[in-house]
Amino acid sequence: MSRRDVNDIRRKLLDQGVALLMEQGYHGTGLTELVQAVGVPKGSFYNYFPSKEAFSAEVVAHYIEPFIQRLDAHLGQAGRSADAALRAYFDDLIAETERRDFKGGCLLGNLMGEIGETSDLCQTSLREAVRRYRDKLREGLARGQEEGRFRKDLDAKEMADVLVDSWQGALLRMKIERSVRPLVQFRDMLLDGYFRA
Incomplete structure (x- = not known):
């Protein structure tokens, strides 16, 4: 072969x-x-x-890559401000979630809850995936700060952590409410509210 x-x-x-x-x-x-x-x-x-555990750890890295590429594409669009790019990215995710009839959520969040404490290999893979995703969000937030769109009294990395954590929580609520309302609230409260300059 x-x-x-x-x-x-x-x-x-x-x-x-x-x-x-x-x-x-x-x-x-x-x-x-x-x-x-x-x-x-x-x-x-x-x-x-070598094992189901090793496979699952690789699935995590495989899963997050398209999200990072998609976010990068939004941030890389010429003439688009960072805040507009981040909003468009989350708008895409919200629309996709609605199309999937609120099923699935996020594989990272699902696995964190299921095996995050029991598999060192998967925990390491999950931590790395979250870090990579957070760093791409941080890049957009820092650019938004430079553009005067987001507040500068907060560290962009800490703001990105809040985005990741809040998104995961909103996805969990979305599952039980079968509504995009928690996701829209997340987007509006942070990108159009708390983070605004």
């Missing part, structure tokens, strides 16, 4: 892992179901990943 084929199968397993872990959680996801969905023999799973 070529290196390209190996990478393609790994990517398919990771893609399917995101879907299954979002829907069923870590403990509810079995390797048999995973490999059947991708069409590879069960025994071959261990040619790609």
